[in-house]
Amino acid sequence: MAELLYLSDADIEACSIGMAEVIQIMLETYRCKGGGGVQMPPKPGVHPSSNSHLHAMPAYISEPRAAGIKWIGTFPDNMAKGLPSISGLIVLNDPETGQPLCIMDCRRITAMRTGAKTALAARYLARKGCQSLGIIGCGVQGRSNLDALLCEFKFEAVRVFDTNEQAAQRFVEDTSSTGVEVVKTPEDAVRDMDIVVTTRPINLNPQPIIPLEWLKPGGFYAPVDYDASFCGDALRAMDLFVTDDIAQFEYHRAKGYFRNVHPSQSISDLGSIVASNKPVRSSDADMTMAMCLGLGMDDVAVASILYRLAIGIGVGTLLRH
Secondary structure, eight states: OOEEEEEOHHHHHHTOOOHHHHHHHHHHHHHHHHTTOEEOOOOOEEEEETTEEEEEEEEEEETTEEEEEEEEEEOGGGGGGTSOSEEEEEEEEOTTTOOEEEEEEOHHHHHHHHHHHHHHHHHHHSOTTOOEEEEEOOSHHHHHHHHHHTTTOOOSEEEEEOSSHHHHHHHHHHOOOTTEEEOSSHHHHHTTOSEEEEOOOOOSSOOOOBOGGGOOTTOEEEETTTTSSBOHHHHHTOSEEEESOHHHHHHHHHTTOOTTSOTTSOOEEHHHHHHHTOOOOSSTTOOEEEOOOOOHHHHHHHHHHHHHHHHHHTOSEEEEO
16 A cells, blocks of 8 residues: 655644745756756646636656646635635655655745745846835735845835735734835835835736836836736836746736737746846846746745655655555
């Protein structure tokens, strides 16, 4: 009878992996991708409603070898039901035999790798010495992006906005970073900021709120929410527009996302940038954007490290099948 390990969120927390470690995992994974060492088909999904989705995210990584899949749902309306808006599982397989090795909760991994990838992109795309950060959306992703970016920058000002004022206040209370301020409008969180992160719900029919006139020359912009927040004029004004996987981007565009990104707009691949390890900004006035979609390889890479850590410290539940 075969065995596999189940890791709950509490088990994953016990592994004590830090944000700096996850950023390093993302660096190594995107370097591998840029060298052609990743297999990852565009993620198929279903949409039970206009603002919810379930996605399957398979991936194989050649170095260090890892294979698996994440099955994740994003249902923003769950917040009103007292349920998390994001939930799902990651299954790791032995790349030698294909046998399932581990099933684990995906929420903490999803949050950490998303923030870590923003920080990795900012390392290459943002100006050196950025001192201000604006965040729209004070949920899990807003917090993880702040934690990750603090590994790369020392901010003098952090402005956060959420339509839920209580969530914004909790965000400030829960962070150990100084200089975090709740602002009253999205414009206050965006205008004059060196870096802006947006984490609104992903929607097939978005109502963007950030026009070009709010953006600072030389700014770096990281929409975790696809095209939900930035208006068309802002998207098309980017001097450098980067995504984590061009094939995934075009797949989603065919499904109806990214209507305001012009088909002739040049799109660069984050893995290629990391693998080349060369400067990509032509001047400090360049506006840059990393519209990262979230990839199965991100989750598999982090999950494989957590699996080894869990085995090492003896946490988790063995399941027989």
